[in-house]
Amino acid sequence: MVDKKKMLHGGGFIIVLLVIAFGAGYVQAIETSEGPATIILDSIAEYYEPVQFDHALHIEFAENDCAKCHHHTIGTPSTGTGNCILCHKKEAISKIIACRGCHLSDPYSPEGRKVVSERGEVFHKDKPSLKGAYHQFCIACHEEVDGPFTCTGCHERTDKGDAFFHSGKHAPKHTGTPKH
Amino acid sequence: MDKMNRRLFLKGGLAGTALGALGLVSKNASASSGFSGYSEGFGVLVDLTRCIGCRTCEAACNKEQQLPEPDKPFDDFSVFDEVHEGGQKRRTSEKAYTIVNKYKVEGHDKPIFRKVQCNHCNEPTCLTSCFVNAYTKTPEGAVTYNSKVCVGCRTCMIACPFYIPAYSYSSVLNPVVKKCIMCYDTRLKFGRPPACAQSCPRETMTFGKRSDLIYQGHQRIRLNPGKYVDHIYGENEVGGTAWMYLSSVPFEDLGFDTTLGNAPIINNVKEFLAIVPMVLTIWPALFAGFHLLATRKNVNNQGHESEKK
CATH class of the missing domain: 3.30.70.20 (Alpha-Beta Plaits)
Structure with missing residues (x-):
């Protein structure tokens, strides 16, 4: 498992370089009829390395039912969180497949905040950002099926992340300080 | 006669203070009980x-x-x-x-x-x-x-x-x-x-x-x-x-x-707190006045007594 992860990690690094070289934020490594086999989730990576998302593996997990994750666009619309298709079935917006197509990657930038504040509609008001959508959706499922559950189970932490968490080589030096 | 007047005066003064206090209390209470945060907060x-x-x-x-x-x-x-x-x-x-x-x-x-x-x-x-x-x-x-x-x-x-x-x-x-x-x-x-x-x-x-x-x-x-x-x-x-x-x-x-x-x-203590400034500012002046009025007769009497002597 660890070896495989390392391998993936190494491969991922080359792909990241390629991404930077070609100015794209999204890689479709092997195109299949069922979508990309690997997706690199890096639009919000800072404290963590980009996620090497094994799309092909997750298609297997979902037993080819795309609607399990693409909750409003492909297959039968799920009844839970994804009720967008109920209104948008005949609109071009229903052709959007990628998560980032609907979920904002930076809802806190000036542009993002403008978009969010202009959402007046009942169902749009509470739409999670890209980060929120990933973590709410992925972790909820991982909990059920015993998938990786810790932060570093899905993405390695960067040195900047270690400093942020005061962890690793940035761990507090003093120990046993009296507490109030 | 003098005594009677003073008692009436004192009563009036206290009632006035109390009324003033009530007025302040109700004014403050109505001003803040409707505050539900800044609307754009x-x-x-x-x-x-x-x-x-x-x-x-x-x-x-x-x-x-x-x-x-x-x-x-x-x-x-x-x-x-x-x-x-x-x-x-x-x-x-x-x-x-x-x-x-x-x-x-x-x-x-x-x-x-x-x-x-x-x-x-x-x-x-x-x-x-x-x-x-x-x-x-x-x-x-x-x-x-x-x-x-x-x-x-x-x-x-x-x-x-x-x-x-x-x-x-x-x-x-x-x-x-x-x-x-x-x-x-x-x-x-x-x-x-x-x-x-x-x-x-x-x-x-x-x-x-x-x-x-x-x-x-x-x-x-x-x-x-x-x-x-x-x-x-x-x-x-x-x-x-x-x-x-x-x-x-x-x-x-x-x-x-x-x-x-x-x-x-703050509502628990608002009524009490509204009276505090009144006690601190109005009462000293008011009671100093009462004291002066009450002792004026003595001063006058003393004057008369000394004149008699």
Whole structure:
């Protein structure tokens, strides 16, 4: 498992370089009829390395039912969180497949905040950002099926992340300080 | 005859004072009981069903507020098992303006986490209890604190119904009160969310106008039947708070005080406090006058007596 992860990690690094070289934020490594086999989730990576998302593996997990994750666009619309298709079935917006197509990657930038504040509609008001959508959706499922559950189970932490968490080589030096 | 007049006069004077007091009281009470926060004020809705206790918010707070190094790394989850004085869970301190605590709730397999920070009340008790006006409720919704005027009496720490303000006991020369200011100076002032809210991976915290968040919170409860307790903690508690909570289990199971009531805490003492300035300013002048009037006769009499002699 660890070896495989390392391998993936190494491969991922080359792909990241390629991404930077070609100015794209999204890689479709092997195109299949069922979508990309690997997706690199890096639009919000800072404290963590980009996620090497094994799309092909997750298609297997979902037993080819795309609607399990693409909750409003492909297959039968799920009844839970994804009720967008109920209104948008005949609109071009229903052709959007990628998560980032609907979920904002930076809802806190000036542009993002403008978009969010202009959402007046009942169902749009509470739409999670890209980060929120990933973590709410992925972790909820991982909990059920015993998938990786810790932060570093899905993405390695960067040195900047270690400093942020005061962890690793940035761990507090003093120990046993009296507490109030 | 003289005596009779004086008694009547005294009675009239007291009645006047009392009437004045009543007038002031009712005026003050009506002016503030309708205050439900600044209409454009911001707030944060904390959805506890989303929190997984990753402590990223604590790390973000530490970085943003340039707080001292923590005792343990922010990815050390042994802090959830810490028991402090009196069997308490962790509390906010001079080194941590926000903390996350873990609760085991009966009937739930998974633990439930609760984030704690200043709730930024609409009518903050820390503010009203402070006699040097060190606290300010800004129109953006934050309750900020000016350490320059603080005299260190720590009344605010006693007054806060949520036990939030902490004191920098570690500082020998200049100890001050320390608490969450909703990242006012660096973020909120510019309409940006506090660092903890932005850092949360699961968007446990939704930042926005307080009035929008109340709508959004009720919407979330309506659209997910059975998921939430039908209550937003902080919508009305102690007159309403800028930070509000949604939960899947009864709030008292997560250490929330559900006995606070919906009236701002200042209401308990407002009537009494309105009389204090009157006692301090009107009474001395009034009774000095009475004294002068009462002793005038003696002065006159003494005059007459000396004339007689």
